[in-house]
Amino acid sequence: MNSIIFKKEIYTYFRNLNYIFLPLIFFFLVISIFPLVIGPNKSLIAKIIPGIIWITIIFTSLLSSSNFFKDDYNNGIIEMYLTSEKSIEFILFLKIIICWFFTIFPIIIFIPIVSIMFNISLHTLTTIFLTLLLGTPVLVSIGIFGSALTMGISKNNILGPIITVPFYIPVLIFSASAIESVSNGLPYDLQIYVLLSILLLILPTMPYLLKYTLRISINN
Amino acid sequence: MKNIDILVDNATCLRGDNLIFDNISFNLSNGEILFIMGPNGCGKTTLIRSLCGIQHLENGCIKINNVNINNPECNFLENLVYIGHNDSLSENLTTYENLEYLNKFDLSNKDEFISNPNKFLKFFDISKYKNYLVSELSQGNKKKVALSRLLFTNKKIWVLDEPLSFLDEDSKNNLIKLFLDHITNGGLIVTSTHIDFSNYFEKSKYLNMKGININE
Numbered sequence: 001m002n003s004i005i006f007k008k009e010i011y012t013y014f015r016n017l018n019y020i021f022l023p024l025i026f027f028f029l030v031i032s033i034f035p036l037v038i039g040p041n042k043s044l045i046a047k048i049i050p051g052i053i054w055i056t057i058i059f060t061s062l063l064s065s066s067n068f069f070k071d072d073y074n075n076g077i078i079e080m081y082l083t084s085e086k087s088i089e090f091i092l093f094l095k096i097i098i099c100w101f102f103t104i105f106p107i108i109i110f111i112p113i114v115s116i117m118f119n120i121s122l123h124t125l126t127t128i129f130l131t132l133l134l135g136t137p138v139l140v141s142i143g144i145f146g147s148a149l150t151m152g153i154s155k156n157n158i159l160g161p162i163i164t165v166p167f168y169i170p171v172l173i174f175s176a177s178a179i180e181s182v183s184n185g186l187p188y189d190l191q192i193y194v195l196l197s198i199l200l201l202i203l204p205t206m207p208y209l210l211k212y213t214l215r216i217s218i219n220n
Numbered sequence: 221m222k223n224i225d226i227l228v229d230n231a232t233c234l235r236g237d238n239l240i241f242d243n244i245s246f247n248l249s250n251g252e253i254l255f256i257m258g259p260n261g262c263g264k265t266t267l268i269r270s271l272c273g274i275q276h277l278e279n280g281c282i283k284i285n286n287v288n289i290n291n292p293e294c295n296f297l298e299n300l301v302y303i304g305h306n307d308s309l310s311e312n313l314t315t316y317e318n319l320e321y322l323n324k325f326d327l328s329n330k331d332e333f334i335s336n337p338n339k340f341l342k343f344f345d346i347s348k349y350k351n352y353l354v355s356e357l358s359q360g361n362k363k364k365v366a367l368s369r370l371l372f373t374n375k376k377i378w379v380l381d382e383p384l385s386f387l388d389e390d391s392k393n394n395l396i397k398l399f400l401d402h403i404t405n406g407g408l409i410v411t412s413t414h415i416d417f418s419n420y421f422e423k424s425k426y427l428n429m430k431g432i433n434i435n436e
Binding site: 004005008080081083085 | 302326327
């Protein structure tokens with residue numbers, strides 16, 4: 001029934017394939033440069049690669065979400081949303097999910113290739129996988145929130161990331177802690193539950209927050 | 221027929237420290253059209269945006285049927301369609317898909333467009349662009365696609381920002397015909413314009429944004 005609303009979001013990516021490939025290629029470029037700088041120390045790389053994956057993911061998600069509303073704002077679609085009597089929370093929710101699905105999810109799928117490149121054990125790989133699945137939707141929604149805040153400012157390229165990156169820290173801390181626990185052979189379910197609860201807190205509330213932020217930003 | 225009154229009382233708008241306009245007052249009721257005129261940068265767009273509730277007023281108020289539009293209980297958006305100078309079209313969708321999308325946001329008239337899209341595309345002569353991406357269209361054609369929203373809405377208040385820009389002679393006449401139809405059916409139109417086409421209308425009002433006077 002709402003097929004055209006789905007279609008619009010999906011076509012944004014399908015008709016601009018660079019939106020999908022840019023994050024993917026950026027991620028692999030950065031990841032593959034690291035060993036060149038660190039040197040061929042197998043045990044050191046195995047120890048720090050989960051952290052590198054997470055940091056690279058953060059920059060990738062900033063790349064895809066910091067200008068998230070720019071097109072819709074410039075084309076007047078945000079104005080149209082706010083002057084329509086239809087409620088837009090569901091659309092904003094869809095936007096977050098689809099942005100995550102097309103920009104970050106492909107990277108998560110290719111993480112096993114990274115694990116082969118860097119000799120990551122299967123157990124650590126599963127944890128990285130799990131923390132990424134639970135953590136990245138939060139990163140994307142916070143990034144999108146930052147882009148909504150700075151949408152009306154014409155030279156906003158740096159302000160959005162400065163506002164949003166501090167909010168990434170809880171997700172980062174618990175993911176890093178989960179990965180460290182698993183590589184030391186300790187249980188890590190606590191951290192996973194915390195990540196899950198952050199996800200369940202952020203995802204449903206973000207559309208409402210976004211709606212009010214858009215309303216304020218459009219006022220500039 | 222539903223009666224609608226728009227009352228703008230002493231509206232003043234600041235952006236930062238800049239005064240955009242001050243003490244704008246007018247009222248408008250069924251069957252009337254208001255032309256907002258004035259030089260570039262005099263605040264026409266800002267006034268139009270504040271009528272739609274997306275621009276904050278420093279002072280004064282806007283009431284529709286005697287209810288302030290800032291009041292959460294005032295669901296004036298049910299009656300209002302706004303077309304800004306950005307056309308609200310997605311570059312990644314085709315003409316048809318864009319109109320289908322815009323139609324979804326207009327709850328006043330659910331499926332008339334879906335059941336017979338060609339009828340609506342024909343009005344502004346954009347049928348042949350039905351499956352073109354909007355990014356491939358010229359400015360004038362984009363404007364026509366955006367204005368096609370007016371064909372399938374049942375809302376009474378039309379708030380339009382520079383609807384005539386980029387349009388060719390035929391489309392201009394079509395649009396004026398559309399306006400006349402809407403006015404005869406008891407609709408209200410607020411439009412900013414540089415081209416005076418008030419001679420087509422019996423009951424038109426002017427708002428000259430330089431001075432604050434309304435001539436009947």
